[in-house]
Amino acid sequence: MNHLPILSITLFIPILGAILIMCLSANRQKAIKYIAAAATFVSLILSLLVFLNYDRAVGGMQFIEHIPWIADLGVSYALGVDGISIPLLLLTNLIGFSAVYASWNIKERVKEFFVLLLILITGVMGTFVTTDLFIFFLFYEVVVIPIYLLVIMFGSSKRVTKEYAGMKLTIYLLIGSAFLLVGLIALFVKSKALLGFPSMDIMTLAKINYPLAFQIFAYALMAVGFGTLLSMFPFHAWSPDGYAGAPTAVSMIHAGVLKKIGGYGLIRIGLFILPAGAKYIAPLIAVLAIFNVVYAAFICLSQKDLKYIVGYSSVSHMGYVLIGIAALNVISLNGAVMMMFAHGVMAALFFAMIGNLYEKSHTRNVSDFGGLAHQMPRLATGFMLAGLASLGLPGTVNFIGEFTIFVGAFSVYRVISIIAITGIILTAVYILRTLGDVLFGPRREEWDHLEDLQGPEMVPLIVLGTAILIGGILPFTVMDLINSGVGQIIAHIGTIQIGGIF
């Protein structure tokens, strides 16, 4: 089919960029930024090619690469993508490329920043393109280090210090991964006993019929591990503080894609391998998801710092994803994957705009601003686009995700869905309050010196804005792809009756 190892190239181009940057002298700032931009651009183009060339009629894993690695553990360097992973791969690169431009004005320790950023991008991408559980876990751990360093070196201290934020983010990631590790080891031991040979291949593991008690046990571990990553209530406390402390690019990547590893893992690993466990625990996840949606949306109403608003808002939106995952049908899971993509581009755009504004004004307090649309019409456009996407306006990709989740979830959980759908009102309230207070109202003289977005600063708006609108206006471009992936997972696990835990 395709002899060029396109996934490996996509995956390692940023690492190559990082190596090149390491060879440069630290004061060649322009060159460093160009290399970072070029590396992420190549990855973006390649992932677009994967998106376009994936054969939707055939479905399944494509662009497969397979190199046996540790035979005793059944580990191999195995790559492959399907309808669920391609949108997330594309999302990673859309955000990665935009994040480089959102960091264009960084002046201090430029070299370290971009090296770490590129490693981070590769790490996130790796989790989406691999079909081997061990490799998945390996890449997941790779992202922890650059995240921690980027936050404590380049972050900002507001309600909490950047050291606190970085530590909190890292410890939560590690606690999540500790649960995962136990789950993965349990899975490895159990599958080896059942299969008679060791395997870390997700497809092979999924073919086994595990006992119910084991499935519940292992899925519960993953629900905590991946749930923490997806900021599932009550394991969400890292998210607002973490985003607030992190530099713009890290907030973009973290809220945009890293978080989505949680949702991706719950579907690809949790549900696919342990369907009976997923079905047993699903109602609990659905209940927690209401807290995500409603509780976090209410908190947004009382926040004063722009980053906290978007931080809590992302917790709230992840509630929709969780409900989609908990409803366990084709429609709801399609919606959940779409929502992850949609929230990713939206949150990244929001953080890019906030970062730009903060860089110029040195404040993020809503009450310090007002009438910015007078001075910065382009920035205002970016804020409006992100805000309208956030409140799920039709025409943005977020509407597609939300609507699909609602249809899928409503047929399974009636009351829970109705409570969760009130989120569309609460989101409109806090988003429009914030946008109104920051962008509209009388012109304020003290911000007359602020310059509007220009040159490289426009890239995040154009790239992410285009993704939001194309996905919203022509949803079938993405949804058909997602549906081919989700359809195969559902076909694999069969129709399942949800419930058991309550």
Added chain:
Amino acid sequence: MQNVLSLSWVIPFLPFLAFALIGLFLHRWPKISAALSILSIGVGLILSILISMIVFAGEAGFTYEVAVRWLNMPGLSVDMGLLIDPLTAVMLLVVTIVALLVQVYSLGYMHDDPGFASYYAYQSIFAGSMLGLVVANNFGQIFVFWELVGLSSYLLIGFWFGRNSAKDAAKKAFITNRIGDFGFLLGILFLQIIFGTLNYSELAGAVAGYGNTAILITVSLLLFAGPVGKSAQFPLHVWLPDAMEGPTPVSALIHAATMVAAGVYLIARAFFIFNASPETMLVIAIIGGFTALFAASIALVQNDIKRILAYSTLSQLGYMVMAMGVGAMAAGMFHLMTHAFFKSLLFLAAGSVIHALANEQDIWKMGNLHKKMPITTWTFVIGALALSGIPPLSGFWSKDEILLSALASGHTALYILGSLVAFMTAFYMFRLIFVAFFGDNKGGEQAHESPAVMTVPLIILAVLAVVAGLVGSPLMNNAFDHYITYPGAFHPAPNHSIMIISSLLAIAGIFLAWAIYQKKWVDFERIKIKMGGLYQLLYHKYYIDEIYAWLIKHFVDGTARLMEWFDLKVINGAVNGIAWLTGHLGITLRYTEDGQVQSYALYMYAGIIILLIAALCAVFTVLA
């Protein structure tokens, strides 16, 4: 000719294209932007006229439907489609005519505004969304465009975003509509899950054979929440008067003639669902009737020319909704059409006044305008006569149809209420006219007649306000009803006593206003003082805004603060507590590593004992 039908997708598409082009490239050239916007809606008007010719040449049941898949997966598919039937054709005509006239008028009204190009971009996105809503063939599509007209409304209300009042009004409009849309969305979800489709014609068949009354009532009431928000019915009416913060042509187009009528249109479009549950129909009729009376009573005492018209719009929308509720779908749509013409006329004429008086909107600061602004004055008077229901102007025929249907369907109370509202309408409109256009205040001295680009649309609309009612009048054999109909619709015979009573009531209203405000036979200041409590209640709009503000402050923001406290103190407190505990355990336990062999031996000894006890326990449990 049939080819024209397959081209009808162009009607909503062109304005969207204009929006995109202006937004991306053309905003530096305001004149080109305006021309493009007007051109796109002009083409839409021509196509709409051609389509209407085809539709009204055919039978009453004429339908043309095409669709493309937009969102597709097992168990859910949403189309983007075109449904052309007489109902669509009427709405297409109304929307394109009013939108075109308003956009032309705006050339004069907005000519020196710095945001001229964006204004036309927003007008275009509104036109595109509204037309997309009109041609929709399923609930998914209508919801998409329904929310997009909400967005356009938000953008246009907040057009002068430098004013705090505009900013707040825009936000209020969007959020209030969202509350309605929440119900609407739930209704749509129910439809999808129960019937497995969102397509109107498929649903019509499915609903007809559906027996679960409780579900039908729930679904239809939820769907009705959408029109309650969009058509500003009580209790979600609060946003519409505030929406007057937008430029006046916007108020004419969006907040009087077209967008707010979308709710009524939805009820007509999905009439098969509402009509299937009499309980819902009763709720619709009562909400509509109540809103009509409630808003008319507020309009009696307002002083801002646009607010009077806004409350009048609320009241008339209530009339239309009431018509739907009593089963008179055609009468409601007929009134929607005539109202669109005379209300946009009234708003544009009011805009002409406001434009001439440097943004003065208080009717008491105007006066004697008829000398300086004859065209504006007389077109306004024609609009007011049509609104008051003076025969043979358009409003008379449509209002008569509604009153007739209310009485004939056995809703006598609603008939009486409707007649009372007709009297109040005539009174408040002519109070406005006698004070602002004929009063002796000096406010109108510096006024001048508006340029032709503004007065010509006024004249065209005035002609429509006079003649548009004929198509549905008994004089033309109720031609309108013949086309706009539903299975089982009945049309009562014309009733001359209803016509005479309603005309007399309207004339009485005008006479009373003339007596009080022109002739001053009664001192209105004394009435104001005598009926102080009632006056204050009406003047403050029954304090509903204040009540909502109080509820939001205490319940919504209160909950928000409570949740924030919980998150900071309980959740984060627990997290930080665990961190503290871990840290301090480390500090405490490290003193156990003291380098003394005796203490290590002691720990080891304790460990062995614990293990032994545990092992013994296990053995005994197994044995037992």
